[in-house]
Amino acid sequence: MNRQTPTKQAIVEAALHLFHLKGYHATSIRDIANKAKVNAANIAYYFKNKQGLLEFCFTSYLEEYILVLETNMTLLDHEGPKQCLMNLVKDILTFQRENFLAARFIYGESSLDSNLNREIHSTYFTKEKSYFQYVLEQGIKSRSFQSVSIPLYMLQLKGLLSAPVLHTHYAMEVLHVFPQEAYYTNLYAEEVARFLQDTLFIAEDLQPLLAGRA
Incomplete structure (x- = not known):
């Protein structure tokens, strides 16, 4: 997938990994932030919420x-x-x-x-x-x-x-x-x-x- 800013790309990659591993509903914003090694506020900044991140993926x-x-x-x-x-x-x-x-x-x-x-x-x-x-x-x-x-x-x-x-x-x-x-x-x-x-x-x-x- 097209490269985004490093932070945004790290969030997307972490989300896809966890969505695949645990399922969308069992994955929390905190899980994604920890996996991507970013602040949870970055996810809100780029995607608003988990649903927005899913739609972006x-x-x-x-x-x-x-x-x-x-x-x-x-x-x-x-x-x-x-x-x-x-x-x-x-x-x-x-x-x-x-x-x-x-x-x-x-x-x-x-x-x-x-x-x-x-x-x-x-x-x-x-x-x-x-x-x-x-x-x-x-x-x-x-x-x-x-x-x-x-x-x-x-x-x-x-x-x-x-x-x-x-x-x-x-x-x-x-x-x-x-x-x-x-x-x-x-x-x-x-x-x-x-x-x-x-x-x-x-x-x-x-x-x-x-x-x-x-």
Whole structure:
């Protein structure tokens, strides 16, 4: 996530660590201040209260996430839907790894029913949907992709992309895979690429797509 002032960044990092470890409701302002080694008044100054800090954690992560999508979408016409989708997959997985703690907490928390989550789904995740839907529509229209049910395919793809952060304990403790490491992120991206090739792409050599942008 974007660097803030050192104090503000320390508060955010401490909050994400404790929210993930103890849960949002079990974490106090004092806990966060102690973890960040700051005065509790700093939290009030930057975020007003714990709810404001929670909302900042969500929005700062998701705004950067949407920027990752938008950056790739600007290259759709130049690179075509296949390469655009492959780049989206690699960049999303990399972004999640680089912001692993935030991704784990936010994806877990966003499954709960709350006013904040309803706002998040109606804004950021609706944008995400529109970008993926457009890529899929363009791929089907250009006959680069097989004809699929776009909503159902997006559900499958979303599940694959979020699995490394939603199932981290299972990955590490049962499968001995470490999704927060670049090596495993690259291997996982290749597996997702094979899924796309088998279920969506019209037959083509996968290696140029895996190589990414020229």
